Amino acid sequence: MQKCIKCNSQFGWRKIFKSYKWTYGPLECDNCGTIHKITIFGRFTVTFLTMLPFLIAQFFLIPSDNIFLTICGAALIAMIGFLLSPYVVRYKERL
Numbered sequence: 626m627q628k629c630i631k632c633n634s635q636f637g638w639r640k641i642f643k644s645y646k647w648t649y650g651p652l653e654c655d656n657c658g659t660i661h662k663i664t665i666f667g668r669f670t671v672t673f674l675t676m677l678p679f680l681i682a683q684f685f686l687i688p689s690d691n692i693f694l695t696i697c698g699a700a701l702i703a704m705i706g707f708l709l710s711p712y713v714v715r716y717k718e719r720l
């Protein structure tokens with residue numbers, strides 16, 4: 626999980642997740658006020674975690690003729706990937 630670059634204090638899951646809105650808005654440290662910005666790689670990670678499970682579910686895991694079930698299953702897995710992404714996404718200091 627991302628820590629503050631300056632004071633090393635840990636960001637919470639909720640705080641990182643909240644920063645996703647407004648297309649990855651700045652993440653501010655509660656302790657020292659340093660503003661962090663998501664890295665390109667971080668954005669890629671979020672997209673990857675959300676889209677990859679969706680594709681896997683669609684093509685391999687749910688061999689169902691029921692389109693509705695397939696989409697729901699894939700969406701559920703994608704949601705899990707999205708919810709886990711704050712643990713792996715990386716930020717850098719905004720200059």
Ligand SMILES: [Zn+2]
Nearest residue numbers: 629632654657
């Ligand atoms: Zn800090």
